[in-house]
Amino acid sequence: MSDTTIRTYTSDSQRTERTTEETTDERTDVDVCPECGGTLHTDESHGETVCADCGLVVEEDGIDRGPEWRAFNSQEKDQKSRVGAPTTNMMHDKGLSTNIGWQNKDAYGNSLSSRQRQKMQRLRTWNERFRTRNSKERNLKQALGEIERMASALGLPKEVRETASVIYRRALDEDLLPGRSIEGVATAALYAAARQMQTPRSLDEVATVSRIDDMEFKRTYRYIVRELNLEVAPADPASYVPRFVSELDLSDEVERQARDLLQTAGEKGVTSGKSPVGLAAAAIYAASLLANQKVTQSQVSDVTDVSEVTIRNRYQELLEAAENAA
Structure with a gap:
């Protein structure tokens, strides 16, 4: 019995020594300068790893995994420290509430019984009601879900969705919704946000994915822009070019010529006009003809949703303007 214990102890010691040696070797490879073998020093303020002997920059643009805030005493640290996901305007509660997961499993990954699943489903229902x-x-919850859809x-990128959510919140706070549908104001907010963030979509494109008719959409958009004093610049035709060129699978030369x-x-x-x-x-x-x-x-016409007659008229005007400029 004692012999077996001794042999086991010896094996564990050898394994521990071998692990320690491997860890030391890995640490030595990382902490040694590849140029002169000197000691490496990490400069966290500049995000660089530098050799203390020869000055070689071994690594740059290091990731600072610490908080973005600074605290000078324990009270400030307690006030500024936080956990969880960042707040967002794309959720009605700004992402501050909690949800009960949809998986019917416990903390150990085991499936719940039938009675426990029923209980969790009731808790999810009440949690959703209390939110x-x-x-x-x-x-707000319905409108933000419509904007996301x-x-x-x-x-559209995340920054456009955030801007649209802020516009809708302003319209709701200033009591602009009575007499107008939630979908109409949400559609107008999204269209205005896309224009403001220089990623515009045409009226027809937005109307296609919306659940309201064109007249209500345009009327609500004009109303929201006027009442909220939104600064929406006229859409630049060049901002549509990259997306259409990509969908038509044309070259960069065509995009440059079109611009x-x-x-x-x-x-x-x-x-103008x-x-x-x-x-x-x-x-x-x-531009495709010139290239x-x-x-x-x-x-x-199929990609841009513009009639062929409009394309023929406009492209002749563009070519004439280019000829006159030359």
Whole structure:
């Protein structure tokens, strides 16, 4: 019995020594300069790992995994420290509430019994009810969900969704919703946010994914912009070009030519009073002809949702402006 114990103890000691040696070797490889073998020093303020002997920068742009705030006493540290996900305007409670997970498993990964699953389902139901305490929060929850759905269908980035959520919250706080549908104000907020963040979508594109008709959408958009004093600049036709060029699978040369045509037309005053989407479609069609990458008017029309007649009229105007400028 004692012999077995001794042998086991010896084996564990050898394993511990071997692990210690491997860890030491790994640490030695990391902490030694590859150029001169000197000691490495980590400069956290600059995010660099530098050799203390020869000055070689071994690693740069290091990640600072500490907090972004500073505290000079224990009281400030307690006030500023936090856990959990960052707050967001895309949720009605700004992401501060908690949810009960949908998995019917306990902390050890074991499946719950039938009675426990029923209990958890009731708790989820009541938790969802308590998250929206009044009609204003229920309104906000429905609207933000609608904004998220439409933004996802249009491929809009997170910053546009955040801006649209802020616009809708302002409209709700200033009591602009009576007499208008939640979907209408949400659609108008998303369209205005896309224009403000320089990632515009056409009226037809937004109306396609919305659940309201075109007239209500346009009327609500004008009302929201006027009442909230939103600064929405006229849409730049060039901002539509990269997306349409990508969908048509054309080259960078076509995109550059289209931008040049639109810039020249803008300087000549040709673009004034005309639809920016129609101008972008015509510029892409004209640029494809100039770059010998022919694409049909029908193909451009299908991607941009602009009629072929509009494309023909606009592209001739763009080419004439380019010829006059030359």
